[in-house]
Amino acid sequence: MTKRSTPPRLSAMPAEALSRVAAPTVAFWVAKALSTAMGESVSDWSIRALPPVVAVLVGFLAFAAALAVQLRTGRYVPWLYWTTVAMVGVFGTMAADVAHVVLGLPYAASFLLCAALLAGLFAAWQRTEGSVSVHDVTTTRRELFYWSAVVLTFAMGTALGDLAAVTLRGLTHGYAGSIVLFTAAILVPVAGYRLLHWGPVLSFWFAYVLTRPLGASVADWLGKPVAERGVGLGSGWVGLVLLLAMAAVVATMGRRGEVLIDAGGAVDVHRTAPGALAAED
Numbered sequence: 620m621t622k623r624s625t626p627p628r629l630s631a632m633p634a635e636a637l638s639r640v641a642a643p644t645v646a647f648w649v650a651k652a653l654s655t656a657m658g659e660s661v662s663d664w665s666i667r668a669l670p671p672v673v674a675v676l677v678g679f680l681a682f683a684a685a686l687a688v689q690l691r692t693g694r695y696v697p698w699l700y701w702t703t704v705a706m707v708g709v710f711g712t713m714a715a716d717v718a719h720v721v722l723g724l725p726y727a728a729s730f731l732l733c734a735a736l737l738a739g740l741f742a743a744w745q746r747t748e749g750s751v752s753v754h755d756v757t758t759t760r761r762e763l764f765y766w767s768a769v770v771l772t773f774a775m776g777t778a779l780g781d782l783a784a785v786t787l788r789g790l791t792h793g794y795a796g797s798i799v800l801f802t803a804a805i806l807v808p809v810a811g812y813r814l815l816h817w818g819p820v821l822s823f824w825f826a827y828v829l830t831r832p833l834g835a836s837v838a839d840w841l842g843k844p845v846a847e848r849g850v851g852l853g854s855g856w857v858g859l860v861l862l863l864a865m866a867a868v869v870a871t872m873g874r875r876g877e878v879l880i881d882a883g884g885a886v887d888v889h890r891t892a893p894g895a896l897a898a899e900d
Contacts, residue, residue, distance in 0.1 A: 638756045639695050640765055643823055646872055650701055651827070653865040655776070655834025658708020660842050660858030666713065668855070678713045682706040690762060697872040704769070705865065711773035712835070719781070726782035733775035740767055741824075752820050772824070776831020784836055793848035794840035801833035 641647050665674040685703040692699060718724045724732075744751050744764040756765045784797040808825035811817035842857040843849025 637694065638754050639693060639762050640753055640756045641695060641697070641700055641872075643753065646868055648826075648830070650865055650868045650872075651704070651830050652834050653861055653868065654701065654704050654708045655773070655831045656838035657705060657834075657858055657861035657865055658712050658773070659777075659835040659838040660854045660861060661709050662712035662716070663839075663842060663854035664858050665709070666716070675710075675713045675717065678706075678710040682710040686766060689766075690759060693759070697869050701865070701869045703766075705862075707766075707769055707773050711770060712777055715774050715777035715781070719778075726778050726786050729778035730775055730782055733771055733778060737768065737771040737775060740764065740771060744768070750820075751824070753823065768824075772828045773831050776828050777835060779828075780832030780835040780839075783832065784839065788848075794836050794843065795848065797836035798833065798840060801829055801836060805829040805833055 641650075662674075662678070665678065668674075669677070682703075685699075685706040689699055689703045715729065718729055719726060741751055744761075748755070748761050748764065751764075751768075753765070756762050780797060780801070783800055784794050788796075790796075805826055808817065808822040808829070811825075812819065812822035838854070838857055838861065839849060841850050841852050842854035843851070845851045
């Protein structure tokens with residue numbers, strides 16, 4: 620009987636063959652959901668605790684600094700990667716709010732604009748690099764494409780969430796209804812991947828976009844006053860709890876020592892769970 624070969628361990632791979640961003644494991648999806656909700660709450664709290672212009676400026680500088688360090692590092696480091704994601708969540712929410720409140724851009728228009736920009740970005744990324752898989756983010760140029768996509772998915776998801784919870788609140792009944800709506804929606808790519816044989820890359824980015832409005836709806840429901848159909852816990856307290864929860868999840872992540880890489884892409888053999896989009900390649 621022929622012995623099945625074992626793919627090489629991460630430590631045996633050259634640095635240029637390793638993705639610089641997180642693999643879509645179960646822990647990844649938990650941290651991603653927490654980051655979207657946390658970004659919404661912290662953004663809401665900061666623009667009330669600080670002058671709005673100062674809050675946006677601080678948010679932008681924190682985002683720019685985190686992204687610069689992430690790009691300069693040139694490898695996946697959990698705390699650094701997720702700090703950058705968290706800053707995208709906070710500043711991305713602020714930017715979306717500025718587009719609506721200051722520029723007067725309707726949520727529907729913001730959503731369609733971001734969707735068009737994201738489609739164009741994916742087309743350019745695919746044409747230039749030949750792949751939009753997170754497992755192939757191995758160069759600075761590919762990482763720039765990746766983070767541009769992350770920013771646009773946050774902005775598009777923010778607009779979509781506000782569109783459902785605010786503009787269409789007569790249909791969704793506010794934040795609670797939006798939670799139900801987006802929980803159902805995020806099951807679509809999961810079912811498509813597990814049951815209908817959708818491509819893993821499409822399924823990943825589909826789900827990635829939907830985590831934003833789902834997380835934001837949860838954060839708004841918990842933090843908004845009762846008069847605005849929320850629970851009334853306060854955005855500051857909700858943001859703090861979510862930040863601590865996210866930090867706890869990130870602390871459990873290793874530096875990808877459990878990821879095996881073969882000719883077919885990267886597969887997390889220890890953290891993949893049935894029903895999770897954890898084999899994206």
